[in-house]
Amino acid sequence: MSGADATDPGAHFLAGAEDYAAFRPGYPPDLTSALAGLAPDRALVVDVGCGSGQLTRALARHFDSVVGVDVSQAQLAAADPDPRIRYVQASSDALPVPDRSAALITAGQAAHWFDLPRFYDEVRRAARPGGVVALISYGPLRLKGPLADLFDRFYGTELRPFWPPERLHVDRGYRDLPFPFLELSLPPSSMDLAWPLDRLFGYVRSWSASKAAIAAGSADLIDRWEAGVRAILPVGAVVKARSELATRVGRIE
Secondary structure, eight states: OOOOOSSOTHHHHSTTHHHHHHHSOOOOHHHHHHHHHHSSOSSEEEEETOTTTHHHHHHTTTOSEEEEEESOHHHHHTSOOOTTEEEEEOOTTSOSSOTTOEEEEEEESOGGGSOHHHHHHHHHHHEEEEEEEEEEEEOOOEEOTTHHHHHHHIIIIISGGGSOTTHHHHHTTTTTSOOOSEEEOOOOOEEEEEEEHHHHHHHHHTSHHHHHHHHTTOHHHHHHHHHHHHHHSOTTOEEEEEEEEEEEEEEOO
16 A cells, blocks of 8 residues: 555645554465566565555565655655665656666555556566566455445445545456556455454544545544444454455566
């Protein structure tokens, strides 16, 4: 996830960066291992729209040098320091790396905010021959057990007026985004989560739709949903959920 830079990034991610860092899920090792396996070498990966570094840290296990890029300094400040990673405030169309230097360029839960033609021009400049670009998104949580219907109604109906239009690209798994590269496939991957209630509630309140609802004076929507969850689950319960990952991965000629 990540900071944005196409339609006023500050509107969605400049506020609440610490909550974002605390509650957003990490990326599974099988995803980052597969991406590293497609790269022509392990010299440099650039993670664009990196936010507070969830994907960036996972990629750092596989590459010699890692650059995390985001337009939001607040998001970057909330990232855990890591000697393997250089975080830089910059936009997706001005990557702070030399020409033809990056073996892999990624964007996790961020590409739907980009000016994609300009981003793709920058990818072609920054990627080394044979390099790889990967757009990654994760859709809504699929909860297990009695919370499933309650969560789906909250996400898809009650909060729908507050989701920004770009969210539709996430719900569609980025299938309708233009992608002018030789497309590669990755094995299916998912985030499988087991969270205490406070983690689930914090994650939901980190959504752009939740922040918009609160700003519009509709915080009661979230309060009622949380009360409904507490009425179903016992104190100390762990919520199990899955979020399927969608990827668009391409080779740079």
